[in-house]
Amino acid sequence: xxxxxxxxxxxxxxxxxxxxxxxxxxxxxxxxxxxxxxxxxxxxxxxxxxxxxxxxxxxxxxxxxxxxxxxxxxxxxxxxxxxxxxxxxxxxxxxxxxxxxxxxxxxxxxxxxxxxxxxxxxxxxxxxxxxxxxxxxxxxxxxxxxxxxxxxxxxxxxxxxxxxxxxxxxxxxxxxxxxxxxxxxxxxxxxxxxxxxxxxxxxxxxxxxxxxxxxxxxxxxxxxxxxxxxxxxxxxxxxxxxxxxxxxxxxxxxxxxxxxxxxxxxxxxxxxxxxxxxxxxxxxxxxxxxxxxxxxxxxxxxxxxxxxxxxxxxxxxxxxxxxxxxxxx
Numbered sequence: 001x002x003x004x005x006x007x008x009x010x011x012x013x014x015x016x017x018x019x020x021x022x023x024x025x026x027x028x029x030x031x032x033x034x035x036x037x038x039x040x041x042x043x044x045x046x047x048x049x050x051x052x053x054x055x056x057x058x059x060x061x062x063x064x065x066x067x068x069x070x071x072x073x074x075x076x077x078x079x080x081x082x083x084x085x086x087x088x089x090x091x092x093x094x095x096x097x098x099x100x101x102x103x104x105x106x107x108x109x110x111x112x113x114x115x116x117x118x119x120x121x122x123x124x125x126x127x128x129x130x131x132x133x134x135x136x137x138x139x140x141x142x143x144x145x146x147x148x149x150x151x152x153x154x155x156x157x158x159x160x161x162x163x164x165x166x167x168x169x170x171x172x173x174x175x176x177x178x179x180x181x182x183x184x185x186x187x188x189x190x191x192x193x194x195x196x197x198x199x200x201x202x203x204x205x206x207x208x209x210x211x212x213x214x215x216x217x218x219x220x221x222x223x224x225x226x227x228x229x230x231x232x233x234x235x236x237x238x239x240x241x242x243x244x245x246x247x248x249x250x251x252x253x254x255x256x257x258x259x260x261x262x263x264x265x266x267x268x269x270x271x272x273x274x275x276x277x278x279x280x281x282x283x284x285x286x287x288x289x290x291x292x293x294x295x296x297x298x299x300x301x302x303x304x305x306x307x308x309x310x311x312x313x314x315x316x317x318x319x320x321x322x323x324x325x326x327x328x329x
Contacts, residue, residue, distance in 0.1 A: 003263050003297055004033070007311055010255065014141040014314035015180040018247050022179070023280065025254055029271035029296070030286040033258070035311040036303045038285050043081065047092040048163045049318075050077035051205070052145060054101055055161050056126045056320065059117055059146060063105040066098075073097050091209035091221060092163065100205050100223045107225065118147040118156065120191075120323075129319040132187050133327055134244055141314035144184050147191075150198070157198040157231075158184055167206045167226050175202045175230040179247075182240030185232050190325040199231035267294045 010033060021028040030036050054073040061068055074094060086093040104111075118125045125147035131139040146159045160180075164171055175181055181200050188197045208222040232240065257270035278284050293299055303309050 003300060007035070009311040009313045012141060012313060012315050013248065013251070015183045017314070018179050018244065021251050022247055024274040024277045024284070025271040026273040026290060027277070027284055027286055030289065032312060033271070034300055035309045036286070036307045037310045039306050039308055041080065043089050044092065046080050047077065047089070051097060051100070051163050052127065052161055054097065055145070058101070058104060059112070059126055060124060062112065063109055066101050066105055069101045070098050073101070091165065091207040096207045096209070096221050096223060099221055100207070103223050103225070114152065115148045115150055118149050123321055125321060127320040128323055129317045130322055130324040132183065132190055132325040134241065134248070138248055140183055140244070141317070142183050142187055143317050143319060144187060147188070154196065155198045156188055156192045156196050158188065158200050159203045160184065160200055162202055162204045164204055164206050165208065167204055167224065171204065172226070172228050175200070175228055179244065181230050182232060182237060182244070185237060186240070187325055189237070190328050194234060202228040202230055204228065261297060263295070263298055265295050268296055
């Protein structure tokens, strides 16, 4: 007997879900089918969400409104993290966020001289979410930070804001072939003529804190910026489309296989492991489960100690603009 109840979120897909599935189908099973999430606060993700609010304010009201942008950050950030936690999460804390906002005003002032936020139907295209079709019957949910127009030649692009603690070669190169990059470029193709679209620029803000002086830098907070143009050609977008449709087909196949699995099976013959991804980033939070359980649906009735059940629903993203897209004729 199959012990799991169907969840509506199982059938709602976005770039993050697809990238997790491609990294490791078994991790996808734990994270998005069972919905098991660690109880450890996701401070990095929430800090990024709050910083998005600050950047949205700057692009809407101008970079000189430092106080307004910082207030936008704080309202969002304090929803989950109180002042007593700030020192623990250094360097991604309000002090560093304020420094970054100030540096944008000082060092990136030309942003809104050289570019402008696109308006559609009188609405500024900032913090936009919705769906975009990938074939005749399936859509991806998306969330874009911005749609911009270069004043010099009218070219359309998007700035996607990223926060990090290190600007490395791996960080720079991860964006060019990412599902997210192709998804957002596809969104732009659905809204504008292809020859007008540049694509994505990933805008990294790096937060660091030095406890002592180095040869080149003093102790304290440091913020630096880097933009990575990751434009994709139409031919590259064809490859992205094939990759996405193939991943969706494989994901649908694994869902079909899962519904044929039973609790008394010796192993789970769906959503196979990818043992080569277990130590990616900070290590997989489900590593020990894969070691201990050959058929995890025997243990799926409640999350283990240190985990809770939370089903990610990309259709309910907190954004300013909602826009479901269609194929451009």
